[in-house]
Amino acid sequence: MEVGQRDGSSRSTLSQINVTPFVDVMLVLLIIFMVTAPMLEQGVEVNLPEVADSPGLEASKEPLIVTVTRSGALSIGQTKVENVAKLMPVLKQILKTRKEKEVFLEADRDVPYGKVVQVMAAIKGAGINKLGMVSQPPESPAKR
Known part of the structure; x- marks a missing residue:
């Protein structure tokens, strides 16, 4: 027996799966x-041995x-550096004791661009890939 319409014609039923809820x-x-993927901890769990009275190897926090003054003088922290050529070896020596290979460059706004680029090249030559440029936020109109 065929299923048909009231007018007597027969029509086959079309059955389709609605994929919209599936895609949602x-x-x-x-x-x-x-x-959640970035939150997953990767690696092998290891129980490390405990050691009493060990000297810490923690690098300076x-x-x-690196500072470049208006006159072009260079310094690393409080240590003066004679010129750009001597900056690279001094940085390499300092970075041997540090875990983080990151440097911040503080240059006076009146220092010529070429001098800043030379200092940046010396920092890059010392093996530092993380270089931050220090600046100050602009003054708001109320402070002027």
Whole structure:
């Protein structure tokens, strides 16, 4: 017996799966996995031995700041450096004892651009890939 319309004609039924809810669920799962993936801890769990009275090998937590004054004088922290050529070896020596290979460059706004680029090249030549430029925020109109 065929299923038909009231007017007597027969029509086959079309059955289709609605994929819209499926796609919605998959997108929600994708977002959940993208958010949680960076939080997963990777590596092998190891129980490290305990040692009493060990000297710490912790490097200085203070940031390493290279300063270029208006006159062109260079310094690393409080240590004066004679010229750009001597900056690279001094930085290499300092960075041997540091875990973080990061330097901040503080240059006076009146220092010629070429001098700043030379200092940046010396910092890069010392093996530092993280270089931060120190600046100050602009004054708000109320402070002027």
